[in-house]
Amino acid sequence: MAKFDIVLQAQGITKQFPGVLANDRVDFDLRRGEIHVLLGENGAGKSTLMNVLYGLYKADSGEVTVEGVPLHLNSPRDAIMHGIGMVHQHFMLIPVFTVTENIMLGAETNHRASQSDAPLAKLDRAEVAQKIRDLSHQYRLDVDPDAIVGDLPVGVQQRVEIVKALYRKANILILDEPTAVLTPQEAEELFRIMHDLTREGVSIIFITHKLKEVLAVADRITVMRGGRVVGSAVPKDSDEHKLAAMMVGRDVILTVKKKQAQPKETVLSVNQLNVKDVRGLNAVNGVSFTVRAGEVLGIAGVQGNGQTELAEALTGLRSIESGQFSLLGADLTGRPPRPITEAGLAHIPEDRQRYGLVLSYSVADNMILCDYYQPRFSKGIVIQQKNVDANAEKLIKDFDVRTPSPFTPAGKLSGGNQQKVIVARELSRPVKLLIASQPTRGLDVGSIEYIHKEIILMRDRGVAVLLISAELDEIMSLSDRIAVMYRGAIITTLDRKAATREGLGLLMAGGQETPA
Amino acid sequence: MDWKRYTFIFLIITVLFGAVVMVGISKSPPILTITSMLATTIAVATPLTLGALSGVFCERAGVVNIGIEGMMLTAAFFGWLGAIYMYHVFGFEKWPSIFTGLIAAILAGALMGLLHAVLSVTYKVDQIIGGTVINILAVGLTGFLNRQLFFGKGSAFGGHIPNSPGNLLNIHVPLTEMFAPICGGSTSCLEIVRAINSVLDQRPIAISAIVLVFVSHYVLFNTRWGLRTRAVGEHPKAADTVGINVVKMRYINVVIGGALAGLAGAYFTIESVPSFEPLLTNGRGFISLAAMIFGNWSPIGSWVASLLFGASQALQINMQIFRDAIPPGWGFLQQAYIVGLIPYILTMLILTGIIGRTIAPAADGTPYEK
Numbered sequence: 001m002a003k004f005d006i007v008l009q010a011q012g013i014t015k016q017f018p019g020v021l022a023n024d025r026v027d028f029d030l031r032r033g034e035i036h037v038l039l040g041e042n043g044a045g046k047s048t049l050m051n052v053l054y055g056l057y058k059a060d061s062g063e064v065t066v067e068g069v070p071l072h073l074n075s076p077r078d079a080i081m082h083g084i085g086m087v088h089q090h091f092m093l094i095p096v097f098t099v100t101e102n103i104m105l106g107a108e109t110n111h112r113a114s115q116s117d118a119p120l121a122k123l124d125r126a127e128v129a130q131k132i133r134d135l136s137h138q139y140r141l142d143v144d145p146d147a148i149v150g151d152l153p154v155g156v157q158q159r160v161e162i163v164k165a166l167y168r169k170a171n172i173l174i175l176d177e178p179t180a181v182l183t184p185q186e187a188e189e190l191f192r193i194m195h196d197l198t199r200e201g202v203s204i205i206f207i208t209h210k211l212k213e214v215l216a217v218a219d220r221i222t223v224m225r226g227g228r229v230v231g232s233a234v235p236k237d238s239d240e241h242k243l244a245a246m247m248v249g250r251d252v253i254l255t256v257k258k259k260q261a262q263p264k265e266t267v268l269s270v271n272q273l274n275v276k277d278v279r280g281l282n283a284v285n286g287v288s289f290t291v292r293a294g295e296v297l298g299i300a301g302v303q304g305n306g307q308t309e310l311a312e313a314l315t316g317l318r319s320i321e322s323g324q325f326s327l328l329g330a331d332l333t334g335r336p337p338r339p340i341t342e343a344g345l346a347h348i349p350e351d352r353q354r355y356g357l358v359l360s361y362s363v364a365d366n367m368i369l370c371d372y373y374q375p376r377f378s379k380g381i382v383i384q385q386k387n388v389d390a391n392a393e394k395l396i397k398d399f400d401v402r403t404p405s406p407f408t409p410a411g412k413l414s415g416g417n418q419q420k421v422i423v424a425r426e427l428s429r430p431v432k433l434l435i436a437s438q439p440t441r442g443l444d445v446g447s448i449e450y451i452h453k454e455i456i457l458m459r460d461r462g463v464a465v466l467l468i469s470a471e472l473d474e475i476m477s478l479s480d481r482i483a484v485m486y487r488g489a490i491i492t493t494l495d496r497k498a499a500t501r502e503g504l505g506l507l508m509a510g511g512q513e514t515p516a
Numbered sequence: 517m518d519w520k521r522y523t524f525i526f527l528i529i530t531v532l533f534g535a536v537v538m539v540g541i542s543k544s545p546p547i548l549t550i551t552s553m554l555a556t557t558i559a560v561a562t563p564l565t566l567g568a569l570s571g572v573f574c575e576r577a578g579v580v581n582i583g584i585e586g587m588m589l590t591a592a593f594f595g596w597l598g599a600i601y602m603y604h605v606f607g608f609e610k611w612p613s614i615f616t617g618l619i620a621a622i623l624a625g626a627l628m629g630l631l632h633a634v635l636s637v638t639y640k641v642d643q644i645i646g647g648t649v650i651n652i653l654a655v656g657l658t659g660f661l662n663r664q665l666f667f668g669k670g671s672a673f674g675g676h677i678p679n680s681p682g683n684l685l686n687i688h689v690p691l692t693e694m695f696a697p698i699c700g701g702s703t704s705c706l707e708i709v710r711a712i713n714s715v716l717d718q719r720p721i722a723i724s725a726i727v728l729v730f731v732s733h734y735v736l737f738n739t740r741w742g743l744r745t746r747a748v749g750e751h752p753k754a755a756d757t758v759g760i761n762v763v764k765m766r767y768i769n770v771v772i773g774g775a776l777a778g779l780a781g782a783y784f785t786i787e788s789v790p791s792f793e794p795l796l797t798n799g800r801g802f803i804s805l806a807a808m809i810f811g812n813w814s815p816i817g818s819w820v821a822s823l824l825f826g827a828s829q830a831l832q833i834n835m836q837i838f839r840d841a842i843p844p845g846w847g848f849l850q851q852a853y854i855v856g857l858i859p860y861i862l863t864m865l866i867l868t869g870i871i872g873r874t875i876a877p878a879a880d881g882t883p884y885e886k
């Protein structure tokens with residue numbers, strides 16, 4: 001077994017896309033039974049490299065060998081044949097199919113001794129289901145073969161993906177940002193599964209940009225930046241700062257430096273607000289709070305405790321059952337979004353692709369979504385294209401948006417740059433209040449650093465900031481005061497100095513505050 | 517959800533049948549009226565069933581097909597043309613000519629399917645536009661050729677349309693003969709057997725349509741091909757990552773869909789009547805699209821929905837027999853075209869989604885880009 005300690009080796013992989021050198025002479029190897037973390041920011045070329053290994057992209061040059069045998073990778077079929085399995089960031093599962101159907105798809109006759117390849121061969125659902133039960137027993141991966149995939153929680157769907165790879169006899173498993181969609185508990189479960197798999201001799205490539213989990217699970221770490229391998233490390237000689245610096249290419253400030261807040265007049269005051277969710281159930285129950293100019297109020301809470309509905313109500317996107325809120329003394333309860341925006345609201349919505357941007361519109365058009373009707377941008381019904389373009393060019397420069405041109409559709413940008421387009425649009429206006437919901441979700445370290453800096457900058461300019469986040473670290477590092485939301489109610493509001501991670505964690509789970 | 521839809525279908529069919537029986541009761545016994553209605557329903561539902569199957573194959577693979585109408589029309593024309601050429605120009609016997617016509621129709625449909633596949637899979641043209649192109653092309657092509665070949669200068673037929681070699685005939689199922697001894701002397705037993713026999717005696721395309729419904733259902737839901745077809749229509753990227761050739765799957769399914777629409781076209785000119793006139797499909801392709809949607813993109817569901825439309829068309833045909841028996845207060849029913857509106861009104865009702873929404877394949881209508 002140990003004849004080839006190295007199971008997979010890639011040498012000099014180069015892949016050019018129009019305008020981008022995604023992989024530049026990348027070398028990479030994987031040893032048997034190890035978890036090898038591939039770390040890098042969005043766009044560093046990690047996914048491209050993995051797609052080459054999996055046969056989805058054809059490399060322009062370079063060689064891949066498995067167990068010493070060179071591969072000719074023309075399609076995923078070739079990779080699968082050599083025991084390479086991949087769990088994609090966006091699951092490659094068909095929601096309306098059962099678990100069994102998803103797993104057997106493309107390998108319908110794998111379970112048979114004679115692999116008859118007739119297209120009209122009857123499907124043996126029962127036999128495959130039995131095989132799946134055996135596999136899930138062997139690797140402690142609990143899945144129900146008869147469940148419809150679309151009904152399963154994401155964590156379980158991920159397990160289905162892993163079983164799907166194992167069913168194809170994969171002994172090299174590529175996990176592409178597997179924790180991006182998981183809750184912390186689900187992530188813990190995944191790490192347990194990964195360790196079990198390595199004990200069974202499976203070798204794992206784990207792609208991520210989350211520093212904490214890297215140190216927790218890796219045997220070895222390779223860091224990529226700008227399409228190249230820029231370094232490697234082992235967890236025991238490394239720490240978050242070193243890795244972050246390697247990943248971004250400069251020193252990164254992981255915790256925001258900020259001065260003491262200088263709170264002034266009350267900007268937002270919310271009084272006994274009640275809001276219902278889509279299903280008509282109470283989502284926000286009698287919430288009252290105020291945010292003053294020049295301070296950040298962080299709302300901590302596990303997702304789904306009414307934060308989404310609260311933000312939507314305050315931005316005019318959801319109707320209010322009872323209670324009221326006012327901005328600088330003006331009652332705006334029940335008003336539509338435009339008057340609220342004109343009163344000085346900036347909003348960074350939690351789902352940037354659905355509510356923050358029109359993905360098919362250009363960057364320039366996305367930058368005027370709030371004020372396209374102002375005389376600056378339109379005369380009568382005619383859009384003043386010259387001003388729109390000038391505005392876009394200025395904002396792209398000021399907010400460092402990396403886009404090929406102002407006319408590129410927003411959907412083509414990376415997550416971090418999409419968020420920068422929103423931030424540029426919202427914060428370039430004369431605003432009094434900023435409501436930021438999950439402002440850094442899914443972003444890489446560099447973008448997070450940038451967004452955090454902007455938020456603190458707004459605070460210091462005298463803007464009232466309401467920060468809603470499920471990331472405890474984010475709440476802790478940005479907020480001046482912290483409100484904890486649980487089951488639609490604010491159960492307590494603390495000064496930042498009085499808050500501890502543990503205490504907040506307990507409160508978020510509905511526990512009682514214990515005097516520290 | 518499904519039971520609701522099927523209950524609705526059977527309710528409407530019962531109402532339609534009941535109406536004819538009530539009107540005709542003074543002139544003909546109910547059992548005769550009902551068997552006549554049933555036989556007509558199955559016959560006229562044939563092109564709708566086949567058209568709906570055409571749609572099922574295309575759309576399950578992720579290609580929207582609103583060109584069924586055009587595919588049918590083209591096939592109807594070329595089927596008829598093929599039969600006439602073989603018979604008159606090449607001097608073949610009647611049956612080889614008709615058979616050649618049938619093959620020509622299926623090929624013409626398959627070719628239109630191939631065109632649709634090229635447009636929508638290879639060139640990623642908006643599939644609604646691709647389908648519209650096919651519909652417009654079919655009207656123009658058949659109209660033009662019909663005029664040029666038969667009435668144009670130097671036409672082989674000298675300015676008139678020759679007789680077609682004829683139609684496919686009923687296949688007699690020897691049910692009565694089989695059951696006559698079992699029935700013994702009982703006349704009522706014999707009558708029932710005769711009634712069932714007269715419903716089952718259908719022409720070949722009508723029978724093959726029903727067989728194809730069940731074959732398609734089996735293929736789609738119980739074979740490797742079907743699993744992969746549906747995967748390609750739901751999530752082509754997922755299919756690609758397990759090594760399935762999305763483009764190939766889509767091409768073959770759209771061509772199969774075209775061939776099925778071709779068989780539907782053959783029904784008009786090879787099986788139903790021995791003639792062609794411009795625009796003869798008369799919106800049947802679009803009704804089959806509605807039947808497919810109402811049948812939730814499944815062969816059996818589409819078939820049942822096609823029978824519903826068939827029944828409303830059969831109502832119109834059977835009503836004409838009893839025209840003078842219609843009570844004076846219902847005089848408007850004597851106007852055949854008012855009754856003839858029913859299938860179209862049903863189409864509109866069904867497509868509004870009153871009777872429960874159906875769910876299309878997730879990637880239906882979206883070209884696949886790697």
